[in-house]
Amino acid sequence: MVSNPLTQEQVWVDKFRVEDAETSFYERQSGVASGCPSTESVGSSLVNEIARARQHIKNALNQEVSVSGTEGSLLQKIQSLEKENQELRQVTQNLSALVKNMVERVTALEKGAVNAVAKPEAASAPAAAPAKEESDEDDFDLFGEEQEEDEEEAERVKAERIAAYSAKKSKKPALVAKSSLLIDVKPWDDETDMKKMEELVRSIQMDGLLWGASKLAPVGYGIKKLVMNAVIEDDKVSTDDLEEKIVAFEDYVQSMDIAAFNKI
Numbered sequence: 001m002v003s004n005p006l007t008q009e010q011v012w013v014d015k016f017r018v019e020d021a022e023t024s025f026y027e028r029q030s031g032v033a034s035g036c037p038s039t040e041s042v043g044s045s046l047v048n049e050i051a052r053a054r055q056h057i058k059n060a061l062n063q064e065v066s067v068s069g070t071e072g073s074l075l076q077k078i079q080s081l082e083k084e085n086q087e088l089r090q091v092t093q094n095l096s097a098l099v100k101n102m103v104e105r106v107t108a109l110e111k112g113a114v115n116a117v118a119k120p121e122a123a124s125a126p127a128a129a130p131a132k133e134e135s136d137e138d139d140f141d142l143f144g145e146e147q148e149e150d151e152e153e154a155e156r157v158k159a160e161r162i163a164a165y166s167a168k169k170s171k172k173p174a175l176v177a178k179s180s181l182l183i184d185v186k187p188w189d190d191e192t193d194m195k196k197m198e199e200l201v202r203s204i205q206m207d208g209l210l211w212g213a214s215k216l217a218p219v220g221y222g223i224k225k226l227v228m229n230a231v232i233e234d235d236k237v238s239t240d241d242l243e244e245k246i247v248a249f250e251d252y253v254q255s256m257d258i259a260a261f262n263k264i
Contacts, residue, residue, distance in 0.1 A: 182260035190222040197252040208236030
């Protein structure tokens, strides 16, 4: 607990002012000092100084009281925290005991389950011998011939179903792989008859080849190229064979390029 030193020791802070006032007063009475203030003014100043000294002492005592009040509140907070700490410790101990109890119960249940599984296995072992005897008795079947006939009938029905499925599957048309081509056919110069060149190209007939639309596209310097669309079957028509047939019209065709090749 912090205490104010002013309460332990008798200290007069403004003593020098009181002494000066007292000296001035007695000099005034003895007539030593001339031109000094009147007796009433000196007395009032002395009263004021004494009042200030009392106020200082009062303020010091109030500060001591406030400090002691702060210490009391801190002590109360510390006691409250200690109490909460004890309560938390008790809760922790209760939880630990509960967890320990649950672990013991789970362990006991697991042991009981293992024992329950082991007992049916042990009971099934002696029953294996009678089961074997029953299987030996079943080997002697008075109706063995009828079972063989049923198996033969089942095999025959199965074979018929497989044959019918295979025939049905063979009737389905096979998927034909086709491709779409965009062909650029370039002439020698701007004086080439493009209409005649298109007629020659379209005169190429192959199994699996179908010609589509065509147009003229500018190349440069007044020269135009023939752009044609065609659909081919991949198994029947080769792009190399088609190119060879087109460039065979060498009087009209300078070169042939496949601009686009897409599977259908």
